[in-house]
Amino acid sequence: MRVARPRTISEALSALDDNPGSQLLAGGTDFCVEVNYGHRRPEGVVCLRRVAELRDFEVGEGKVRIGAGTTYTEMVKRLSGVLPALAAAARTVGSPQIRNAGTLGGNVATASPAGDTLPLLAALDAEVVLVSSKARRVVPLNELITGVKTTTIGPGEMVAEVVVPRISGPQHFLKVGTRNAMVISIASAAVVVDLQAQVVRCGLGSVGPVPIRASRAEEMISEAIDWDDLSAPRAALERFGDLAAEAARPITDHRSTADYRKRAVAVIAARAMRRSLTRVT
Amino acid sequence: MVSPSVMRRRGSHLGASVLRPDGGPKAKGEFAFSSDMWMDGMLWGRTLRSPYPAALIKGIDVSPALAIPGVRAVISAQDVPGRKTFGLERADQPVFASDVVRYHGEPVAAVAADHPDTARRAAAAIRVDYEPLEPLVVAEAAINAPAIHPDGNVFRHIVIRTGDPTAVGDVVVEGTYEVGMQDQAFMGPESGLAVPSLDGGVDLYVATQWLHADRDQIAESLAMDPRMVRVSLAGVGGAFGGREDVSLQIHACLLALRSGRPVKMVYGRDESFFGHVHRHPAKMWYRHHANRDGELVNVEARIVLDGGAYLSSSNAVISNAVCFAAGPYRLANAKVEGWAARTNNPPCGAMRGFGAVQVCYGHEAQMDKLAAELGMDPVQFRLKNVLRRNDKMITGQVIKGTAPVEEVIRAAVSHPLPVPLDSSAEMMSLPGGAGMTADISDVRRGVGVAVGFKNLAYSEGYDDFTTARIRLDLSPQGEPVATVVIATAEVGQGFVTLASQIVRDLLGVDQVVLAPAGTEDIGSAGSSSASRQTWMSGGAIEHVCMMLRDSLLERAAGELDCPSSDLIMRDGEVSRESTAQRVSMTSLLAAGPLQAEHEFHHAKTQPLGVDGQGDAMLSLMFAAHRAVVDVDPDLGLVRVVQVTTGQDVGKALNPVQVTGQIEGGIAQGIGLAVMEEIVLDEGRVRNPSFTDYLIPTALDVPEVAATLIEEPEPGAPFGAKGVGEPPTISSGPAVAAAIRAATGLDVTRVPVRPQDLALRR
């Protein structure tokens, strides 16, 4: 098996071009599990751990750019001020060992319905920067992820970074699992309040094949909020939860039932909203 | 049986929290587990398993596997030279399925190859022509359904009747309860190394609970003299009952003999879920009667255990379930009926608590229901009805040993409660944990209490003896050394620590060596299960120590020219009080080494006779638990905050090890209450991984406080009872009770799933 250990993005891309059967390996926390279970048999690997460029991140005026190689531990440490919901989502991931290894790029590329960074990225209309030796393209997350663990990332392409708007206002991420830590989400919700634009954004996870935006819930609550003191009536919160649940398209599987997932999404969306407000009237 | 002429050493080693020798290496990753074994030239074995829970096998073609370079052996049912089946109680389980498969994951063939990946590919290349059948997956339905095995679908049906089973109380409560399938989830997956020996036999190094039972089953299937099969213990990474049955033992030996090469087999985590038996799922119906004043009048119960496809130890598990079905309470009248049935679900067998766990969920829920109906405090109600010494169990057995049921309950509830929920609580410590789903205002706290009991060692007349031999010798440096030869499986319970403690204490020898446990050089030690090894292997070692002491006293008597009754032994010296003469062990051993061996049997028990009556149990162990839980009712999420316990230990020979058993046992008990379940869909295992078979993490395990109740058990070596199982019996039922208290819901099924709480409000 060929193992490439590039130090730059361009070296990584040429390694991919030179060995078309090769696959990208970041933290390996999805990759190696699939290898162990015999679901993935790479002909070669291109290891991204040494590519320092992928760990860059930049908090600009209007945008935050996060390198694909940023680990969960780094997100928890470095992003809790500017993207608190992403830091919170990162904190829910796995165990310390997994958070030290697993990366944002790997989470996006795996595109699991239970990927914990994805509801927030969806709420923020994140853009994913894909690079290949031939081109660089910017794809909105909702176009990148097309179904359960499927994306439009092409051969020879890799995720370089994820770009999200810098928004001021409260944001929260809540994740439901049957254990108190190290658990795959059975429902999750991210809420971002944009104080400037006076709108609420809400993304849902594990309740559909791809991350879901609860648009009707967003519209309703954005109307219902008294933006002067950031308060909203209790009934509007409940309605927000119900509309979020209506947006969900969950399934029943061995982890949970569709009915429960809908209920859970209603509860956590409303709670995320409640936490974002100064007052419930 | 500690004779007065042996005095305890100063700073007695029994009763002290001596640290285990393997603790440090295990924590540092230096301990060699069975999966770490390696031998030059060894091959890797791999099992092919059925993807169907029920199917006919129309044909097996192994030629594609044999054609793969690096494949050295491929075997299936036709290659088993001896008995084609195995089993602990009766050999009803095929070594390899030949014409029919009866559960998802049943072995069909095995291969050995130069490389594990080659072995994996080879196994996948074997062509098996299956004709899938409709699986029989509901135990109650199986009882009267057409047989799926020549032995029929009912493993065992037992009825216990005592007093007037039609007696009616002033207050009657009824309930139906269900327990899901728990897995032992030991950390070290099944693994072993089989080495063909020059004499045509085979040496197997394996992680197991019972070396001699493995040996005998392997020998039967190999059609070999048992002496040609030498089974040695390799480093065990947990067991909990899941290593009592044969898993890869016969396969590995067959592959080694066929290929003429050492063969290593290690199950992956997913395969491990198919490789061992699980805890029996249970469906239980109960009707309890009590008088207005709170006295139990009658218990009626029907219990159906799903034994899965093969017998394993189902007969003993259902026996325990019915015998303990009423809980540790006095009852004049009872009728309890139990079945263990065969289905196309995965086989079930031994797991920590062994039948007592399942029924504890039933009887304790019923006790709370009755208390509520009577308007009594649930603890007071229990105390009014507890069994005491000389009381009769529903099997008619009079409890001759200690029965500190009242004491364990009082101890469990007398620990301080945790600080109340308040706004200072960290969000991560609330239900939902790291998912940060709850604020304080979303959470309700509940408290529940449960009591359970179980027997120690095997029951119903079974003679589960232990053999031990000790050799006393001088080291090259001239110091006395005791070498203990015993086939007891150290599965993490700390037997190795205890064995040295006993020898040090009784013989005053500082250097105690435990020979590697194996079948070659000594008789059976019985299984490391049923909380029995402290009593049985501890008892065997104690007895041998006494034999050696007698020999030493004889030698000393000769030397001092006095009757040995004038002598006492203390601190590794023999002395004569009257003359203050002393002889050291060193000089006594200068005349040559001493050796003694003994086969230790416990007091006989009886089979259950008519109406399930009989003195079937050797000794009983009791524990009570109080659980405090926080519940987020809207999401149905639970966090167990604290579990306190009183446990009847007889005598704590190594308190830190007892505490370890209590903490671990509680973690496993609450696991069953709130998360641990093998999810089945028409007989298929849906979650064979630690991704989806959830066990408690550090955030799920509560604070534990334990009080050890030490009332020495008459007849028990050192007065000690077993301690491994009781923590797992009533801890989960206490959690279920606490969830009921927090939510007002009746919680009739465990593990409690979020939807069971959240969608019922």
Ligand SMILES: Cc1cc2nc3c(=O)[nH]c(=O)nc-3n(C[C@H](O)[C@H](O)[C@H](O)COP(=O)(O)OP(=O)(O)OC[C@H]3O[C@@H](n4cnc5c(N)ncnc54)[C@H](O)[C@@H]3O)c2cc1C
């Ligand atoms: C025990 C455990 C617990 C876990 N818990 C969680 C959890 O709570 N929440 C959660 O969301 N996930 C969880 N995961 C899954 C996993 O940790 C995450 O999805 C993680 O983000 C994957 O990142 P990685 O760097 O390890 O990716 P890898 O495993 O290295 O790669 C994953 C996939 O992404 C591709 N890839 C990696 N980097 C790039 C790139 N820059 N461009 C294009 N493709 C790329 C790889 O080729 C591969 O297909 C868990 C995994 C384990 C083993």
